[in-house]
Amino acid sequence: MSKLDEKIAQYSKFMDDKGLKYDLDLLKAVTKGLGPSIYKRDAETVSGSDPKELATVKNNFLIKKLGLADGPKLDDAIAKVIDAIGKSERSKYRAVVYYMLAVEFGKESIYS
Template sequence: MSKFDEKVELYTKFMNEKNLSFDADLLTAVTKGLGPSIYKRDAETVSGSDPKELETVKKNFLIKKLGLEDGPSLDEAIAEVVEQIGKSERNKYRAVVYYLLTKKFGKESVYAK
């Protein structure tokens, strides 16, 4: 099994443990879109309490990648996803956070092949 497949398996297991329903193909596509960052411990997770980190998620993912307009709804969506995963959960995997945000905004087409 490749390192990439191991990461997808880890995120799949995580989502199953959290009882989050998901589309495995989309999760794989989102994970692939993150590139080598998934192999770096610090970059692999999102800090739900760090305003600078949350701003990065908003600017680099929601606005640049998904093409959304900046506004309070983006911050609210990020807060909802952090809540959904669990504020006390230490491992808020970036792939899972981005997957949930992609679904929330109905932007699956960004990852369509």
């Protein structure tokens, strides 16, 4: 099993454990799209309580990658995803957060 496959298995188990529904092919595509960052402990996760980190998710993923316009809708979606994963959950995997945001905005086609 490759390191990428191990990460995908880890993220899918995480989503299973949280009771979150997902499309494995899309999760694979999002994970692969994150490149080597998934192998760095700090970069692999998102801090749901750090405004700077949430701004990075908003600017680098939602606005630049998904092409969405800035606005309160983006902040609300991030908060919704953080709540769904669980605010107290320390390991909010970036691949899972990005996956859920892509689905939230109907932007799955970016990964096809």
